[in-house]
Structure formats: C-alpha cells, structure tokens
Amino acid sequence: MRFLMKFGGTSVADAQCIKRVVDILEGYHKAGDEVAVVVSAQRGVTDQLIALAEKLPTAKDCSEVPPLIAHLRERHMATLRGAAPDYVREVEEIIEKRLASLQHILFAIYNLRELTPRSKDYVISYGERLLAPVMGAALRQRGIPSTVFDGCEAGILTTSQHGEATALSRSDEIIKKKIGSLLKKEIPVVMGFMGCTENGIITTLGRSGSDYSASIIGAGIDADEIWIWTDVDGIMTSDPRVINDARVLKSVSYIEVMELSYFGAKVMHPRSIDPAMRKNILVRVKNTFNPSTPGTLIVRNGHRDSRIVKALTYIEKVASININGAQMIGRPGVAKAIFSALADREVNIMMISQGSSEANISLIVDESHLDAAVDALTPLVTDGIVREISHNRDVCAVAVVGAGMAGAAGTGGRIFTALGRAGVNVMIISQGSSEANISFVVRQQDGPRSVRVLHDEFQLSEECN
Template structure:
C-alpha cells in the first residue's frame, strides 16, 4: 500500500508526541508500505508568528523579537534532543540557521514599517521549517532513511495569491517526479502549508493548509489512501463541547465533509478535499493518541444508514445583513451590484436567501467582515436602489448535513417542527441544490440548543443498524 500521512500540530507537539508518530510510521514501514509524510508546525507556533509579524510595523521597538526567537529555539531544540538525540548537532545547526533568517526578516519588517503579503507568507512558514527537520531526524534515529523537503522542493506549484494560494494542475507531475520516485527507498518528510509560484516565490495555502498539502501530495504520488492524523478519533456527529454524547462517524462522503467544514466543523477544509476527490482517493481521519481506533473514512459515496441526517454544526461568529426595498422588485442588476460591491471589499458571503417578492435579500457574513460589508453596501440606500440595509450581530448559522436528505421527503418538516416545539425561532433558511445541507439562522443564544434538539430528533448519538 502507498500512504500519504499528515500529522497536525498536536500530533507533533513535543518529543513524546513525535515518538508516537514515528511508532506509527515504523509499523507501516516494516510492513512494506510506501510512505510520504506531511507535517504541520507545532501547536501554537504559527499563531505566535502571525501575531508578532502583524504587530511589528507599528511597534516602537523590536523588543519582542528576541524573546520569541529564544522561545522557538528552546522548544525545538528540546524536542530534537528528546526525539533524535544522535542528531542534535547536525539538525540543531539547521534550526539555528533558520532562526537567524527568521530574526532578520522580523527586524526588516519593523525597520521598513511594512508587512507585505509576500513577507508574511515567508515568516509564517517557519513553524514547518523548524519542525520538519526534527521529524526527519526522528525517523533516521530509528534507522528509517528520510529526506526533508519544503513544499516547493516537493513540487507543489501554486497560484501567486499570498496567504490563500491554490495548487496548479502541474503539481501532480512535479510531485510524482520529486517524491514518488523516492518512496521505494525512503520516507520523505514534507513541510505542509506551503508551495511556490512558477518563479520560486514562497506561498502559503491558507486555513488548514497542511491538510491541503497532504491532499495535493497524496494525489501527486497516487496514494492508495491519505491519512490525516489529529487528536480526536475521527469526524463526529457534532461538536462534543455542545453535544456530550456526539458519536464518531464510520464514514462520510466528500460532499458532506465539504458542507460540514464550510460551516465551522473542525474537519478538513473544503479545498483540502478537492485533490483527493479528483483522484478518488480514500481519506481517513485518525487519532495519533489512539491509533487502534478505525477513525472516519471519507469517500466519494459515504456509508448510508437509515437516518437521512448525518451530522450537525454551527458557526457563532457571524452576522446577518438584510437588504430591503420595493425598489428592488423587477429591477435587473441589483444582485450583481450587491455582490460586486462585497467582492470589491473582500467580503465573503456564507449564506444567501431571497424572498420570492424580490423585495428582500438576506446575507450571512463572517462577523469580522461586517463593517466592511456595511460600508460596501452604503451606496444602495444613497443611490435609491433599496430602502434600507440593516444588520444583526446576535445570530448564528446552523447546518444540518447528510447526503441522505437528497430526495427524502419530510426532512425539512422534521427539522423545523422539532425546532418549533423547542421554542427556537428560525430567522433565515437556505438550501443548496445538492440537497446535502439545510442551513438556517437563529439567535446566537439559541444555536447550541438548536443543535442539541436536532441531534436528538435524528438519533445521531445511536449506532445505526
């Protein structure tokens, strides 16, 4: 079997965790499997880098740079000494060189009083740059040959959008030549979260970028399976912090995962699924700390049981925008004007609902985008296109997900009857043509209760025959 295995930040948090990672890889290596590995930064490191980089242009001095460099040195050298003691000198020198480069660019950002998207990408890639050599050394410590690659060296070619780059189709052939050819001889360790443009300029892949890297590399090497190792047993029917008897799903489809992740569930980002889906590669989500658990399989057509609904999730940091006015009725181009203005202000619209009268359009946006959205839409009232634009921060969006809902009569009735009996008022409803997702908006305080009510209504805590 040929596997791509990706290990997230909690899975590589310290030397003990990396020991577990190597145990898993060693077992498969001894069984004759071919392996490629993608690793994230240690937990919290990327957030620390982002926070400091964004602060430096306006900071009075660089006093926070040296403490961060010292902290990163201590953390990674301690991890290296515990995970690969025979390589502390060799790999320690690599870590020191990279810390020096990081310090120089942080000083430059402060001195120039500017953080460009390109320099920010370079800075936030250092979490993976510092950690991947440690994982490679830990493998060699066990006698498993391993070479470390950054995303560009591995063959991930991307668009030039810094912070949110997308892999290009040419990546497949490059990865096959650079990584695929090594799998019979060693275990390549690849830094997640990054790639490069055709000109060799480093880019990062955005939210859940390491998962995206895993899917890109997995597709490039024609992996039989892609395993995403994390700190939970798999994808759950709902957030266990809200539903204490939430259950791990045995199987889920690509489309269901995309719907769940779009609405805030901590599973693979929608873009992360695309390369695997393109090549129909089975993806597993497994727990590094409980490797015997089978986890969750993500496949083209998920396992169907007698329940039409498979999982629930909700996002609480959103806001609603309501655009009203009889002037909108029968007037071509209103929707175009709205969405063009929002796009120009880089506002992402998460949900849309329009009344059949055409006198009202309701939108849901990320709460952090609300002010920009309101500014972008001010012209609608000023130019007499609509009567008013109002907004509400006291809302959350709930998503009911299940491929079994497609063509299943009465699902919407069950959902809204259950909510009505529980006294939960629904403010907005949206459903896509895939019929795998019914989304609705309620008051923020009603979000957890709505999820609990529907989790009980569809018996999602019970194993199904």
C-alpha cells in the same frame, strides 16, 4: 499500499509525540508500505507568529521579537534532543539559520511599519520550516531514510493569492517526479501549509492548510489512501464540547465532509477534499493518540443508512447583512452589483437567502469581514440601487448535513418543528442544490441549543445500520 499521512499540530507537539508518530510510520514502513508524510507546525506556533507579525507595524518597539525567537529555539531544540539525539548538531544548524531569517523579516516588518500579505505568508510558514527537519531526523534516528522538503520543493505550485492560495493542476506531475520517485527507498517529509507561485514566491494555503497540502501531495503521488492524523478518533456527529454523547462516524461522503468542514467542523480543511475527490482517493481521519481505532473513512459515495441526517455543526463569529428595497424587484443587475462590490473588497459570502418578492437579500459573512462588507455596500444605497442595509453580529450559522436528505420528504419540516418546540427563532434559511445541507441562522446564544435539540431529534448518538 501507498499512503500519504498528515500529522497535525497536536500530533507533533513535543518529543514524546514525535516518537509516537515515528512508531506509527515505522510499522507501515517495515510492513513494506510506501509512505510520504506531511507535517504541520507544532501546536500554537503559527498563532504566535501571526499575533506578533500583526502587532509589529504599530508596536512601540520590537522588544517582543527576541523572546519569541528564544522560545521557538528552546521548544524545537528540546523536541529535537528528545526525538533524535544523534542528529542534534546537524539539525541545530538548520534551525539556527531559519530562526535568524525569521528574526530578520520580523525586524523588517517593524522598521517598515508594514505587513504585506506576501511577508505575512513568509513569516507564518516558519512553524513548518522549524518542525519538519526534526521529524526527518527522528525518522533517521530509527534507521529510516528521509528527505525533508518545503511545499515549494515538493512541487506544490499555487496561485498568487497570499493567505488562501490554490494549487495549480500541473503540481501533480512535479510532485510525482520529486516525491513519488523516493517512496520505494525512504519516507519523504513535506512541510504542510505552504507552496509557491511559479516565480518561487512563498504562499500559504489558509489556516489548517496542511490538510490541503496532504490532499495535494496524496493526489500527486497517486496514493491509495490519505490519512489525516489528529487528536480525535474521527469525524463526529457534532462537537463533543457541545454534545457530550456525540458519536464517531464510520463513513462519510466527500460532499458531506466538505459541508461539515465549511460550516465549522475542525477536523478537515474545507478545500482539502478536492484533490482527493478528483482522483477518487480514500481519505481516513485517525487519532495519533489512539491509533488502533479505525477512524472515519471518507469516500465518494458515503454509506447510506436509514438515518437521514448524519451530522450537525455550527459557526460562531459570523454576521448577517440584510439588503432591502422595493426598487430591487424585477430590476436586472442588482445581485451583480451586490456581489461585485463585495468581491472587490474580498468579502467571503458564506450563505445567501433571497425572498421570493426579490425585495430582500440576506447574506452571512465572517464577522471580521463585516465592516468591509458594509463599506462596500453603502454606495448602493446612495445610488438608489437598494433602499436600506442593516446588519447583526449576534448570530450564528447552523448546518444540518446528510446525503440521506436528498429526496427525503419532510426533513425540513422535522428540523424546524423541533426547533419551534424548543423556542428557537430561525432568522434565515438556506439549502444547496445538492440537498446534503440545510443551513439556518439563529441568535448566537441559541446555536448550541439548536445543535442539541436536533442531535436528539435525529437520534445521532445511536448506532445505525
């Protein structure tokens, strides 16, 4: 078997975690399987880099830079000493060079009083740059040959959209040549989260983009399966912090996991399924700390059981925008004007709902995009295209997901009847053409309660054949 295995930040958080990862990889390597690895930054590192980089352009001084560099040095060196003691001198030199480069760019951001998207991508790629050499050394410590690549060296070519780059199709042939050719003799380690443009400029793939990296590399090497190792037993029927009896799903379809990830499920990156789906590669989500559990299998056509709804999730920190006006009725080009204005300000629209009268369009956007969205839409009022724009931050979006909903009469009625009995007011409703997702918007305080009500209504805690 040929595997691509990706290990997230909690899976590589310290030396003990790294050794646990190597135990897993060693078992498959000795069994004769071919394995490539994608690694994330250690837990919390990327957040620290983002926080400081965003603070520096307006900071009074740059005194926070040296302490962060010292912290990163000590954390990674402690991990290295614990996981690969025979390779301390060799890898320490690499870590020191990378920390020096990181420090220089952080000072430059402070001195220039500017953080460009390009420099931000460069800074936040350092979590993976510091960790991957440690992982490679830990494998060699066990006698397993390993070469370490950054995303660019591995062949991940991307668009130039910094912070949310998309892989180009010709990445496949480069990855196959660079990584696929090594699998019979070693376990290559690839830094997740990053790639580069065709001109060699570093890009990142969005938060949790190491999942996307894994799928890109897995597709490039024609893996039999892509395994996403994390700190939970698999994809669950809902967030266990909200539903204490949430259950691990044995199997879900590509479309179901894409809907879940888009609407806030933390296990997978929203775009990470696409490269695997393109090549029909099985994806499995497993727990590094409980490797004997089978996890959740993600396949093209999920297991259709008697349960209509398979999982629930919700997103906080969103905002609703309501666009009203009788002048919108029957007027061509209104939707184009709205969406073009938002696209020009790079506002991501998460949900859309339009009344049949055409006098109202409701949108859901990330709360961080709200101010830009309102600024972009205000000229439409001045120009008489719409009458009024209002917004509300006190909302959250809930998604009810299940391939079994397609063609199943009465599902929507059952959902909203249950919510009505619980006294939950639904503000906006949206359903995609796939029928695998019914989404709705409620007040923020009603989000967790909505999920609990529907989890009970559809008996998601119970096993089903």
